[in-house]
């Protein structure tokens with residue numbers, strides 16, 4: 189029997205003119221892929237406006253930086269519905285499925301704003317949080333969508349191609365490439381890829397991006413979606429998004445019930461369950 193976590197073959201899959209097989213192959217082989225014009229400018233403008241008004245943002249030190257020039261907002265699905273369509277975009281869904289398999293869920297959702305004066309981050313691997321010996325199959329698939337143009341000067345992401353297959357830690361001086369891309373484009377990378385946010389050496393150009401990380405559904409997410417998004421907010425989400433934030437059965441579900449039904453009625457006890465003395469009595473009566 190095939191392992192259900194094995195990603196499907198998407199060689200011939202094309203969605204909205206995007207050759208999913210090529211993107212997935214590139215992520216699996218070289219560790220990353222860039223898709224130009226993934227979001228249209230009107231879509232970017234709408235989401236940006238919602239992010240500016242609905243989503244509080246705060247200073248958060250990025251890995252290896254001390255300047256306070258990185259602003260972030262985490263847990264976006266709890267705060268706005270403006271980007272739901274991005275999470276459900278069939279191209280994103282297919283790429284994630286191609287890299288880590290169909291049983292996947294959301295790991296982290298973040299707005300990154302790298303401000304002028306920010307320094308380069310340390311090279312790191314996002315999947316290093318889970319202490320799984322390398323080499324291992326891909327279990328994390330990341331996407332960073334450019335809201336501003338990403339340039340070498342304003343902090344375009346550094347990637348070390350092919351490093352997702354390495355089993356040794358890298359030296360911080362390891363050569364990297366910077367992913368320059370225009371607003372609306374996306375860079376995907378496999379979770380084992382060594383990468384770093386770049387330095388923003390401009391005087392006045394912010395570098396805003398939407399980061400979406402997915403993982404296999406049997407791992408604990410870095411940002412616990414089940415806790416971070418209040419149930420009343422989850423109830424207002426599209427059904428597919430509810431599944432993606434963790435309301436999926438895992439083994440037996442919740443007392444045999446689908447977690448989405450439990451979300452709906454709050455009942456966490458199986459309808460046939462009774463206190464033990466009830467069953468003992470029945471058992472004795474039957475004997």
Ligand SMILES: O=C(O)CCC(=O)C(=O)O
Nearest residue numbers: 250300344345384385386
């Ligand atoms: O902002 C980027 O380009 C990458 C950010 C990143 O890897 C991080 O903050 O951990």
